[in-house]
Amino acid sequence: MTADISVRKNYLNRDYSIASWLTTIDHKRIAWLYLVSITAFFFFGGAAATLIRLELATPAGDVVETETYNRLFSLHGIVMVWFFLVPSIPATLGNFLIPLMIGARDVAFPRLNLLSWYLYVIGGTFTLAMAIAGGVDTGWTFYTPYSSLFANGQVVLAVVGVIVAGFSSILTGLNFIVTVHNMRAPGLHWTRLPLFVWANYATAIIMVLATPVLAITLLLIALERIFGIGIFDPKVGGDPVLFQHLFWFYSHPAVYIMILPGMGVVSEIITCFARKRIFGYDGMAFALLAIALIGFLVWGHHLFVAGESVYAGVIFSLLSFMVAVPSGIKVFNWAATLYKGSVSFETPMLYALGFVGLFTVGGLTGITVAATAVDVHVHDTYFVIAHFHYIMVGGMVMAYFGGLHFWWPKMTGRIYPDRWGRIAAITIFVGFNLTFFPQFVLGYLGMPRRYHTYPDEFQLLNVLSSAGAPVLAIGYLLPLVYLLYSLKWGPVAGPNPWDAKGLEWQTPSPPPEHNFDRLPVVTQEPYAYGLPKRDSDAARS
Amino acid sequence: MAYRNAIPTPPGAEAKPAPQFDSLRQQYEADTLGMWIFLASEILFFGGLFMAYVIYRAAYPEAFEAASGRLDLLLGGINTAILLTSSLTMTLADDAVLPRNRKALIGWLAVTALLGTVFLVIKGVEYSVEFAAHLAPIFGRPFDFPEPHTEQARLFFSFYFALTGLHALHLFIGIVVVLIMLALAIRGVPRLEAKVTIAGLYWHLVDLIWVFVFPLLYLAAHHG
Amino acid sequence: MAGMDAVSDTPLLPQASTLAERVDALFFTLVGVDVVMVLVLSGLIVGFAVHYRRGARVNRTTDAPETKTEIVWSLGLLAVFLAIFVWAAHLYVEEASPPNNALEIHAIGKQWMWKFQHQNGRREINELHVPLGVPVKVVLATQDVIHSFFVPAFRVKQDLVPGRFRTVWFTPSRIGRYHLFCAEYCGLDHSRMRGRVIVMEPAEYEAWLADVSAEPxxxxxxxxxxxxxxxxxxxxxxxxxxxxxxxxxxxxxxxxxxxxxxxxxxxxxxxxxxxxxxxxxxxxxxxxxxxxxxxxxxxxxxxxxxxxxxxxxxxx
CATH class of the missing domain: 1.10.760.10 (Cytochrome c-like domain)
Known part of the structure; x- marks a missing residue:
């Protein structure tokens, strides 16, 4: 544990030039490129959210103009969904860890991996250009005919940005699938694959098969605006609801792009800090795939009041209940993993436990909105806003932060101050609940989403929600400070500071350029946290 | 796919896989799997558009049949024959990929690229005729179609230009890829097996998409 | 516009249609199920985490039958979910089919206002008068983009889709004035596309309908x-x-x-x-x-x- 990282050659210190970063095909460095760029977008989208909460503190529209408000929530949605949540865990932690976890030297297509990042940056540039040129006021959902025929603003720039970012995500997914299929170390059977890899594999399937439908759908909007082709134009018999079907055929599975990798992260963290093998490994892996596959068949639950047929509504509702069962299995298994464990509460574990709690609330309220007759009332209200923020922010962002703290020593070779980590985790948990719980009540009372002004009686709950926002913001800024601090002043981590299993911990931190000095051979299951401890280490030698 | 048998014993001891792979075989399998996944993605891309078309066709059958009747079935049919033939020549190129057949490889790749180009030229002729006949509802140009189907015919031609335009774009990319293979083959670059196969997979997909585009658009007016 | 929103002497979310209490019954049952599940799961997590914290002297030998526990848990979950599904779907199907004798009112949404026309031709803007206890069917059309007719007090919502007619129906069960919102984002003044639904005694409604002098x-x-x-x-x-x-x-x-x-x-x-x-x-x-x-x-x-x-x- 005393290896001096400044002496040893690793992927970070082999070359410090900017050119070496921008032309790298090392998956670990590409992960960092993503990490830096999605962090920028996270705070960009967060700034828009802050202004939105500020505006909603009073019922009148007194902070920004209505048009500005509409552009703010559209920007918030577009940036957070496509430029933060979708790439968050897969493109950073997934890129960094999948080859390490399966004992490979790199992903299958390293150049394609770099191309994905450049596509992401180009898409992001379009989005920034869109924002600078005045933004769009369509919402992130781009519903027709508003987006195609009525909206002013930079709709074409916005959809092109999303399409380009979409190709980035298709190529990432393609890379992951091939990597997991073809590059596993000897002895690493599918049944020995860490759940983080399973989760990213399931995510990659969705990325590859759902994203192209989004691309063609948004492309049709661009064609409609540039060339005047009118596929969703009601005047020539086009059906605006068809747009919604196509849009949600991607965007509902995309919700699982935004949660499955988080489930993978949390599975790794909980087993490590409970020092126990995961409860029901087969069930966990099966549940990930089941969610990914059933997730393709539930998009119609976004259209219960849009005028799809009653029968369609009923079927989509039933399938939506089905997709909740594997999620339920996962929550139960995480709880059961703690049973008879030896649980400790370092920063990553606090995030993971927070994830399970918030995801449970998000999932159960998902059941509420899957119940057709109730959804008719709460659809397009703040109830839905609260629900999906519990899944995406309470779930994915918590998991992302948890994973970042868990693997930070591996990525940087340094340890951050754990006390500050715990403070930040608790601040985020409290701030999050303060911000979003009141929105459940608001939504049930009938406050519609995307409202710049609202009736006076909703003010109290809006003030509560807005009061939570600064707490949440502080919680998100803290890690930025102490993680950067640890880069220079953090104590040296050593290869395995958490005494965790998994191949990524068997190589130095930071790892050498080609990941392993000697390629590993796998002889046991992924979570051999036997008690008493350390017996599995003995088995290795 | 004759080279398949050649893979277990790579030709020439100097053959080395890319650094992330352990063996050429692993690399070949990864490359091919990657292409198949990409093709699945492409199918979903066009699938969304096909789905939308089928829904509208079911909603406005008469208008779509009337509009379909205005397409040039002869040119469309010739183009279909050309593209199907190009798939054959692509397969022959794939079959001729071993070094001793270099001339055949160069020949078949050239024929494939040529057939693709002829397809695009004929498509261009069709477009110009349709533009002249005021059947292109784009750029705010006048759109001329007899009542009572004027509006929905607009919809049909929106699909026509979107589908054939996207297909033409894919074919263009395919031609560029085949030309790159051709250049490599002329320069005598060794071990083109995987590359030509993968280019072929893409080419066949573009062909396959046309096999759906053609009946959906051109034959809508001529069903039994 | 602030004055328009004033909805006097009603609770925050009144039950003002026959449907409202039935939706609420389902909703609050679901809230109950959610609370119980959250309590049980977080109880398990916190309980296990504390009881089996590192350093605690507890028995850690286990041979929990994993697959069996998982199957029991998922089947139990599935049963609860299916029960909720059937209940909700039943209500949803009913909501979709208005009775034949329903009073028909036509509505048009446009950026950013609501226009209504009653059966005798009387029109109103951003206000909708309806009689108590009578099933009302509103036929919805839009002149421009998608809007959504949402009356929280009635627990009904229906999108207005360009080029299509949609209907929504309800039986008002409580006298009063209630919010009418546009729930589907429709452009600049979406949040100001609000109106009021006024539930009156049937006799009063008839008088209101007939009172042409009240027409401007x-x-x-x-x-x-x-x-x-x-x-x-x-x-x-x-x-x-x-x-x-x-x-x-x-x-x-x-x-x-x-x-x-x-x-x-x-x-x-x-x-x-x-x-x-x-x-x-x-x-x-x-x-x-x-x-x-x-x-x-x-x-x-x-x-x-x-x-x-x-x-x-x-x-x-």
């Missing part, structure tokens, strides 16, 4: 026409170049830029509130906006007056 009279409109100063420009013999209004109602009006619109209620309303948007060909956009200076009822009176200048009451 041209005479009241004429007074406003001069008091607001419209007459200075639009009056006969005015020196300012403003289009004359006599005889325009229901006729096509050529606009600057080459388009033509029919001078209907909507056009007149828009011309008063946002005159710069649709300027008549040959005139300068010099008219000031009267938004904020005239309220909804003044608007309908002014429109009634302008209608009367065309000699007959409305167009077919």
């Amino acid at each position: 009279s041209p005479a009241q409109g004429e007074k406003l026409f001069s008091s607001l100063g419209c007459i200075a420009c639009h009056g006969a013999g005015s020196k300012v170049a403003a289009p004359p209004l006599a005889g325009i109602f229901g006729k096509p009006v050529p606009l600057k830029g080459g388009r033509t619109v029919i001078a209907d209620e909507t056009y007149i309303r828009d011309s008063i509130l946002t005159p710069e948007k649709q300027v008549v060909a040959g005139y300068e956009p010099i008219m000031p906006s009267f938004a904020g200076r005239v309220n909804e009822s003044d608007l309908t009176r002014l429109i009634a007056y302008i209608k009367s200048l065309s000699g007959e009451e409305g167009r077919p």
Whole structure:
């Protein structure tokens, strides 16, 4: 544990030039490129959210103009969904860890991996250009005919940005699938694959098969605006609801792009800090795939009041209940993993436990909105806003932060101050609940989403929600400070500071350029946290 | 796919896989799997558009049949024959990929690229005729179609230009890829097996998409 | 607009339709299920985490039957979910089929207002009067983008889709004034596309319906026409170049830029509130906006007056 990282050659210190970063095909460095760029977008989208909460503190529209408000929530949605949540865990932690976890030297297509990042940056540039040129006021959902025929603003720039970012995500997914299929170390059977890899594999399937439908759908909007082709134009018999079907055929599975990798992260963290093998490994892996596959068949639950047929509504509702069962299995298994464990509460574990709690609330309220007759009332209200923020922010962002703290020593070779980590985790948990719980009540009372002004009686709950926002913001800024601090002043981590299993911990931190000095051979299951401890280490030698 | 048998014993001891792979075989399998996944993605891309078309066709059958009747079935049919033939020549190129057949490889790749180009030229002729006949509802140009189907015919031609335009774009990319293979083959670059196969997979997909585009658009007016 | 939102002497979310209590019954059952599940799961997690914390001297030998526990748990979950599904779907199907004897009212949504027309032809804007205890079916259409008819107190919501008719129905069960929201984002003033639903005793509703005098009279409109100063420009013999209004109602009006619109209620309303948007060909956009200076009822009176200048009451 005393290896001096400044002496040893690793992927970070082999070359410090900017050119070496921008032309790298090392998956670990590409992960960092993503990490830096999605962090920028996270705070960009967060700034828009802050202004939105500020505006909603009073019922009148007194902070920004209505048009500005509409552009703010559209920007918030577009940036957070496509430029933060979708790439968050897969493109950073997934890129960094999948080859390490399966004992490979790199992903299958390293150049394609770099191309994905450049596509992401180009898409992001379009989005920034869109924002600078005045933004769009369509919402992130781009519903027709508003987006195609009525909206002013930079709709074409916005959809092109999303399409380009979409190709980035298709190529990432393609890379992951091939990597997991073809590059596993000897002895690493599918049944020995860490759940983080399973989760990213399931995510990659969705990325590859759902994203192209989004691309063609948004492309049709661009064609409609540039060339005047009118596929969703009601005047020539086009059906605006068809747009919604196509849009949600991607965007509902995309919700699982935004949660499955988080489930993978949390599975790794909980087993490590409970020092126990995961409860029901087969069930966990099966549940990930089941969610990914059933997730393709539930998009119609976004259209219960849009005028799809009653029968369609009923079927989509039933399938939506089905997709909740594997999620339920996962929550139960995480709880059961703690049973008879030896649980400790370092920063990553606090995030993971927070994830399970918030995801449970998000999932159960998902059941509420899957119940057709109730959804008719709460659809397009703040109830839905609260629900999906519990899944995406309470779930994915918590998991992302948890994973970042868990693997930070591996990525940087340094340890951050754990006390500050715990403070930040608790601040985020409290701030999050303060911000979003009141929105459940608001939504049930009938406050519609995307409202710049609202009736006076909703003010109290809006003030509560807005009061939570600064707490949440502080919680998100803290890690930025102490993680950067640890880069220079953090104590040296050593290869395995958490005494965790998994191949990524068997190589130095930071790892050498080609990941392993000697390629590993796998002889046991992924979570051999036997008690008493350390017996599995003995088995290795 | 004759080279398949050649893979277990790579030709020439100097053959080395890319650094992330352990063996050429692993690399070949990864490359091919990657292409198949990409093709699945492409199918979903066009699938969304096909789905939308089928829904509208079911909603406005008469208008779509009337509009379909205005397409040039002869040119469309010739183009279909050309593209199907190009798939054959692509397969022959794939079959001729071993070094001793270099001339055949160069020949078949050239024929494939040529057939693709002829397809695009004929498509261009069709477009110009349709533009002249005021059947292109784009750029705010006048759109001329007899009542009572004027509006929905607009919809049909929106699909026509979107589908054939996207297909033409894919074919263009395919031609560029085949030309790159051709250049490599002329320069005598060794071990083109995987590359030509993968280019072929893409080419066949573009062909396959046309096999759906053609009946959906051109034959809508001529069903039994 | 603030005054329009005032909904007096009602709880935050009243149950004002027969459907409302049934939706609430399901909703609060679901909340109950959620609370129990959250308590059980977080209880398990916190309980295990604390009991089996590192360093605690507890028995850690285990041979929990994993697959069996998982199957029991998922089947239990599935059973609960299916029960909820059946309950909700039952209600949803019922919601979708209005009774045959329902009172039919037509509604049009446009950026950013609601227009209603009752069976005897009486019209209203951003207000909807309905009788207590009578099933009401609202036939919804939109003139531009997608809107959504949402009355929280009734627990109903239905999108208005361009080129399609949609219906929504409810049986009001409580006298009062309730919010009507547009729930589907529809552009700039989406959040101001609000109105009121007014539930009245059936007899009162009949009287309201028949009371044509309550319909804005041209005479009241004429007074406003001069008091607001419209007459200075639009009056006969005015020196300012403003289009004359006599005889325009229901006729096509050529606009600057080459388009033509029919001078209907909507056009007149828009011309008063946002005159710069649709300027008549040959005139300068010099008219000031009267938004904020005239309220909804003044608007309908002014429109009634302008209608009367065309000699007959409305167009077919």
